[in-house]
Amino acid sequence: MRIPILKLHNYLLISIQTEIDDQTAIKFQEDLLAKIHKTGATGVVIDLTSVDIIDSFIAKVLGDVVSMSDLMGARVVLTGIQPAVAMTLIDLGIHLQNVPTALDLEQGLVKLHQELGG
Amino acid sequence: MNPRSCVNIHKEWDIVGARQLGREMAKEIGFGTVDQARIATAVSELARNIYLYAENGQICFEYIYTNSQKGILMTAVDTGPGIKDISSVMQDGYTTSGGLGAGLPGVKRLMDDFDIESTVGEGTKIKAIKWIR
Amino acid sequence: MDENLKELIINNSDSIVDNWMDEVGRIKAGNYTASISDELYENTNREFVNVIFTSIQNEGSSKVVEEFSEKIINLGWPLSYITDGLQIFRRVTIDFLLAQADQVDSNHFSNVLTSVDEWIEPLIRQLVNEYSGSWENILSLQRVALQELSAPLIPVMERITVMPLIGTIDTDRAKLIMENLLEGTIKHNSEVVLIDITGVPVVDTMVAHHIIQAAEAVRLIGSTCILVGIRPEIAQTIVNIGIDLSKFPTRSTLEKGFTKALEITEREVVDLHVKNQGIEDIMHSLKGE
Known part of the structure; x- marks a missing residue:
């Protein structure tokens, strides 16, 4: 199973709709980095509205993908993390300290726009 | 009244299967969405531990009732290498797999009661209970 | 018998x-x-x-x-x-x-x-x-x-919400607070949430821990949390017991916090000139008599 990555001008948009298993997560990480490399995108929004569980492994993959994209010059914003998911992450002791967040896709785009000074 | 459902953990996809069952059963007995997520996440962590370190194991769920409370009990059993030093794996940030090291202490925080037994060379048994608030 | x-x-x-x-x-x-x-x-x-x-x-x-x-x-x-x-x-x-x-x-x-x-x-x-x-x-x-009294969430303005906390915070209540806070933030689409602890009598490590966790969860869902109502003695205890609140904006009063919230959402309060003008007119007309 592959997670589709959409391109919109300089941005890449991803909406994760499925239950993510470890393979899908790792595949997604590779796909996204390849896509950033190919398109030269400067901003990425990953929308997690439909994701109802993030365990420590998925959290690690997401955190890593943010750092890796940063290295490649693309700023990533995570959007739509559900309250239940946020509370679970806090209980797990995962704070994703350096990961920018926004309430929804729209505000994620606004945030990217502001940060990239576009 | 009190069925016990189990999932065997051999493949990576079994992690997903286990947490789906855990969530389903938590929902059935009346947990709210937040606690469902907590339980499903805890299952995911335990199942991943089995998959990563023991390769073979099983996670079982059952409902438990006391006079004043009801809840769900999950038992994760494996026949893997066992854990040498339990107190170190219960520390935040301890990891041998390159993960976030949130695994077992995280599960303990997600659940209400947590109990671990392990014998080197024989395997590990973890019991965790979540009560309905 | x-x-x-x-x-x-x-x-x-x-x-x-x-x-x-x-x-x-x-x-x-x-x-x-x-x-x-x-x-x-x-x-x-x-x-x-x-x-x-x-x-x-x-x-x-x-x-x-x-x-x-x-x-x-x-x-x-x-x-x-x-x-x-x-x-x-x-x-x-x-x-x-x-x-x-x-x-x-x-x-x-x-x-x-x-x-x-x-x-x-x-x-x-x-x-x-x-x-x-x-x-x-x-x-x-x-x-x-x-x-019901435990954790009310008040939408005061578009994109800004306030949660006033009163009384002691234990673990159960902290969970309730966190749930209401997050659900409410999503429901009201709030970019900024102010937690007012004026009514919390004692802030010890436990209470501070709960508040920090709530603030971090708020950040995870994509909003910003401002902690307000920090009285001098609370500021003292927080620093003395070594709690690090530097990751979150904090303000002494709700009023100051609200100004900060406006700043974050890129808005400001403007005095309507008309009202002052009116008073000046009245003063002027009084002098004239």
């Missing part, structure tokens, strides 16, 4: 009641019921002893007992009134029965004790149950009321 003894009591109810009334009347002074008027006290006593006798006669008529306990509970009389009353009844009755007998051997003695206990026990059980039932009821109502 010994029918002879029962008959003996029923037939001599007047003298037992008199003795009982005497004794119960005497404990009134040293009791919580001291403030109750003598008339009401005596009437209630009489009703009480009637209930006891009815119950003995019918061998546990729960209906009368229920009505009586309901009345006492509504009057707000303490449970000890009931237990004292029944203790006294037991003593008075035993005294009476033993005094009636020509000779008291151990058989008769134990017979009397057992019979009286058999009459009194179900009464005590039922009355205490009624009482504790009413307490449990009150307790659960209060728990619900408390939960």
Whole structure:
């Protein structure tokens, strides 16, 4: 199973709709980095509205993908993390300290726009 | 009244299967969405531990009732290498797999009661209970 | 149950009641019921002893007992009134029965004790149950009321929400606060949430920990949390016990926090000139007169 990555001008948009298993997560990480490399995108929004569980492994993959994209010059914003998911992450002791967040896709785009000074 | 459902953990996809069952059963007995997520996440962590370190194991769920409370009990059993030093794996940030090291202490925080037994060379048994608030 | 003894009591109810009334009347002074008027006290006593006798006669008529306990509970009389009353009844009755007998051997003695206990026990059980039932009821109502008060979330302006916290925060409440906070943030689409701790009496490591976790969860869902209402003594304790709040914006008052919230959402409050103009006009016209 592959997670589709959409391109919109300089941005890449991803909406994760499925239950993510470890393979899908790792595949997604590779796909996204390849896509950033190919398109030269400067901003990425990953929308997690439909994701109802993030365990420590998925959290690690997401955190890593943010750092890796940063290295490649693309700023990533995570959007739509559900309250239940946020509370679970806090209980797990995962704070994703350096990961920018926004309430929804729209505000994620606004945030990217502001940060990239576009 | 009190069925016990189990999932065997051999493949990576079994992690997903286990947490789906855990969530389903938590929902059935009346947990709210937040606690469902907590339980499903805890299952995911335990199942991943089995998959990563023991390769073979099983996670079982059952409902438990006391006079004043009801809840769900999950038992994760494996026949893997066992854990040498339990107190170190219960520390935040301890990891041998390159993960976030949130695994077992995280599960303990997600659940209400947590109990671990392990014998080197024989395997590990973890019991965790979540009560309905 | 010994029918002879029962008959003996029923037939001599007047003298037992008199003795009982005497004794119960005497404990009134040293009791919580001291403030109750003598008339009401005596009437209630009489009703009480009637209930006891009815119950003995019918061998546990729960209906009368229920009505009586309901009345006492509504009057707000303490449970000890009931237990004292029944203790006294037991003593008075035993005294009476033993005094009636020509000779008291151990058989008769134990017979009397057992019979009286058999009459009194179900009464005590039922009355205490009624009482504790009413307490449990009150307790659960209060728990619900408390939960409703526990973590209100107020949308004050588009994209800005306030959660005022009052009272002690324990683990259960912290969970509730976190849930309301996050659900509300999503529901009102708030970019900024102000947590006002003016009403939290003590901020120790535990409370601070809960608040920090709530603030971090708010950040995860994509909003910003501002902690306001930090009084000087709270600022002191927070620093003294080494809690790091530097990751979140904090302000001393809700007012200042709100200004910061406006700044984050890129808005500001503008005085409407018209109003001042109006006052100036008035002043001017006054001078002119």
